[in-house]
Amino acid sequence: MKLTGPNALGRDSSPGGSQGSPRPQRPARLNPFDRDSPRRGRGADERDGQNERSWEEKNGDSEEKEEEENLMMKRTTPDSHDADIKVDNNTLLYLMLEVFKEEGEQFSKMFRMSTGHMEGDLHSVYVLITDFCMYLLRKGSGDQQFECEDAIRHNDLDYISISLNHQYVQIVCTNRRKQFWVDSGDELLTRMFVTHLHAAMSTGFRIEPFPAVLTDATTQKIALRKWAAKEAKCNTSELDLLLYTLVHWWDPQDFARTPSDSGQPSSLHDGVTKDGVLLYKAATGYLRGTTWKSGFFLLSNGMLYQYGQRSDVVPQMSIQLTGPDCNGCRRINSGEKLHSFEILLTDRASLELAATSDLEVQEWLQALCQAVSQGVPEKGEPPSSVVPCCLALTSLKLFACHEDCQTSFFRSLGSVGLKDISGLSVDEEIDYYCIVELDDEQDPWVLYFNCTHEQRKFIHVLQEAWSELFQVDLPVAPLEDDIRRRKCREGLVSVQKNRR
Structure with a gap:
């Protein structure tokens, strides 16, 4: 988990803090996706020019790409998601009394996400969005329902950077020492999170310009491609990066010898x-x-x-x-x-x-x-060899690795060549995982995904890459071995319990 800066802002007395400073006034209601809104307030045109220059400096993209991405964000954002926490009246009252920093603060959304997945140190986190702040909460103990680990005021946000394939979000404050990485492993969840954050800021206390949303992931893309080329012992020009996603990867050697329950x-x-x-x-x-x-x-x-x-x-x-x-x-x-x-x-x-x-x-x-x-793992816990990690699919190899987001350093956990993949096995009833079958009596790879959408996306991209390599379709077969299916399902239940 990478959370830098103070562990909790609290009701601090620093400039812009909620204690010892006048209550901020709520600006006119704005639509973050509508640049022609008539309710943008005085001086909006001048701020637009500053915002556009800031966006181009940080993102290197034109206004057209920004508007196109915003439109795409709206079109591809689902109305609901399993990670969207339904907050009842008792929980809302608890949040108002124990978590909210500002009097009259209004609840917007609450999502179940995680931190540390990329580095193999997975911890569940609840992201609470209000019209004033974004809170990172951990599950509490006893009478304490949640523990507030960090509070990030909307007016302290500088920009938001989204990873390759929208797998995680980097939140950067104007004080650059305060940066946060929150991962979803789910493109649809990431888009939903960003959309609702913008909506909360538009109806709340955020003063324009809104923080830029960077979606090109240029630094991550360059670093990952260089690392993958080095691991594959080839030049970067010989290798294409096809897909990056967050998974739980069952160590092939351990999967081959682990008994089921x-x-x-x-x-x-x-x-x-x-x-x-x-x-x-x-x-x-x-x-x-x-x-x-x-x-x-x-x-x-x-x-x-x-x-x-x-x-x-x-x-x-x-x-x-x-x-x-x-x-x-x-x-x-x-x-x-x-x-x-x-x-x-x-x-x-x-x-x-x-x-x-x-x-x-x-x-x-x-x-x-x-x-x-x-000893052996307790029932209900994921086997120690089922590792949260990153999965990088290239035109030459499939990599399981850990990523240090601060330094762009990658560490390999395992890799297989596309030419060594003989097919895929899928559970016809549960599409949260798949098995990558390998040639030459190599142990298979079992991959658990955070959602069915990411599993289908991986299968589709792998099929295209394999077909281009061999000019035939990749064999995809139902998982009919009862023992393997039972073992995989037991692993899936454990992984899902661990995430929650």
């Missing part, structure tokens, strides 16, 4: 730390007697599974080594069998096991102890 690994060898045939002491059911039987045991991601034989799919028993049912493991020096050890259980007798050699016992004990110490 169904009680068994997604395949026999997924995430295997240790496996092999062992003898185990089992009850016979006859006068409470016991006997030794042979079974295939598999240790995977903190779980120990016992199968009748190696080829079995459904385990006969499973033990969560990191849960409260397990108290550890130890060697048995005076057991019925040589080379034996046991797993200590809380609510039942210990599980006694026997190997074929002392070396095998050491290997099992080491693997079991490591599994206990490493």
